[in-house]
Amino acid sequence: MTCTEFLALLDDLIDDSVTPETRAQLQEHLRGCDHCQVTLNTTRKTIEIYRSHEIYDLPPGLRERLHAAIMARCKKGC
Amino acid sequence: MSTIQLLAGENEPHPDVALVERVRGGDVLAYDELVRKYDRQIFRIAQHITQNREDAEDVMQDAFLKAYEKIDQFQGNSKFYTWLVRIAVNESLMRLRKRRTGKMVSIDEDIETDEGSVPRDLADWAPDPEQNYNQAELAEILRKTIQGLPQGFRIVFVLRDVEGLSTEETAETLGLSIPAVKSRLLRARLQLRERLSRYFRRKRGGEK
Numbered sequence: 001m002t003c004t005e006f007l008a009l010l011d012d013l014i015d016d017s018v019t020p021e022t023r024a025q026l027q028e029h030l031r032g033c034d035h036c037q038v039t040l041n042t043t044r045k046t047i048e049i050y051r052s053h054e055i056y057d058l059p060p061g062l063r064e065r066l067h068a069a070i071m072a073r074c075k076k077g078c
Numbered sequence: 079m080s081t082i083q084l085l086a087g088e089n090e091p092h093p094d095v096a097l098v099e100r101v102r103g104g105d106v107l108a109y110d111e112l113v114r115k116y117d118r119q120i121f122r123i124a125q126h127i128t129q130n131r132e133d134a135e136d137v138m139q140d141a142f143l144k145a146y147e148k149i150d151q152f153q154g155n156s157k158f159y160t161w162l163v164r165i166a167v168n169e170s171l172m173r174l175r176k177r178r179t180g181k182m183v184s185i186d187e188d189i190e191t192d193e194g195s196v197p198r199d200l201a202d203w204a205p206d207p208e209q210n211y212n213q214a215e216l217a218e219i220l221r222k223t224i225q226g227l228p229q230g231f232r233i234v235f236v237l238r239d240v241e242g243l244s245t246e247e248t249a250e251t252l253g254l255s256i257p258a259v260k261s262r263l264l265r266a267r268l269q270l271r272e273r274l275s276r277y278f279r280r281k282r283g284g285e286k
Contacts, residue, residue, distance in 0.1 A: 007197075007268075010267075010268075011260060011264045011267065014267075035197070038200055038202045039197045039200070039268075039271070041203075042202070042203050043271045046270050046274055049208055049274070050224070050235075050240050051239065051240060053216065053217065053220055054217075055220045055221050056121065056122050056125040056126070056134075058117060059121075059131065062117075062121070062135055062139075063113075063114070066138065066139050066142055067110060067113070069139055070106065070109060070110070070142065070143065073143055073146065073147070074106040074146075
């Protein structure tokens with residue numbers, strides 16, 4: 001397996017959607033390729049960091065304003 | 079049994095099913111529960127697409143009001159959350175179009191790039207690299223980095239990796255094919271990785 005072939009399957013490996021045979025081939029490639037190992041680890045970390053850090057907080061008061069807008073709409077329509 | 083219940087799972091219906099049914103029956107407080115459950119996600123998605131806080135606030139409000147008004151049209155072919163996300167994505171794109179009057183805005187914009195397709199920065203990262211920054215610095219790095227992605231990649235990454243939609247749901251929400259979602263997701267992940275490497279790579283000489 002070449003690095004290009006590995007890269008084409010990187011997402012499937014990260015998302016755990018590869019067959020056991022393909023996984024074995026990918027792991028075999030990783031054993032001899034530091035570059036792909038680093039790419040895999042740091043791509044996984046990239047996803048994890050974005051998943052676990054809130055970068056846009058809900059502005060204060062927005063929830064209340066939305067609640068009021070929905071109640072107003074409800075009085076009109078229900 | 080309704081279609082919604084059938085799709086929610088064989089044994090346990092999704093908790094949203096009961097809430098949606100209550101809203102349809104005129105219970106506005108049930109809608110409040112749905113809002114509180116998903117308002118953070120919808121605001122985040124709107125902010126990622128519009129990249130403007132005021133627009134994101136308006137989009138969130140408009141999306142929830144529209145979903146409330148159209149709840150009878152919700153067929154239950156998808157989850158309530160996915161349906162809501164689709165409304166929010168459309169509202170966000172409409173808002174962008176208004177802002178850039180006369181300029182077409184689509185999720186296909188600016189994606190003709192090979193950046194990140196082949197990883198160039200192959201330096202390993204420091205262990206737990208985010209710990210080298212305080213929370214505010216880290217949030218700024220993450221914001222700046224994702225804002226630099228082409229829009230068509232950014233939306234796919236946000237829906238799929240941050241908000242947890244499946245590939246199929248992301249494709250349905252954006253009106254893209256599954257191969258298109260997969261190709262954009264790979265390139266989004268690789269570009270973000272490449273850009274974050276500037277901050278997170280292991281420094282030489284044993285320093286942090």
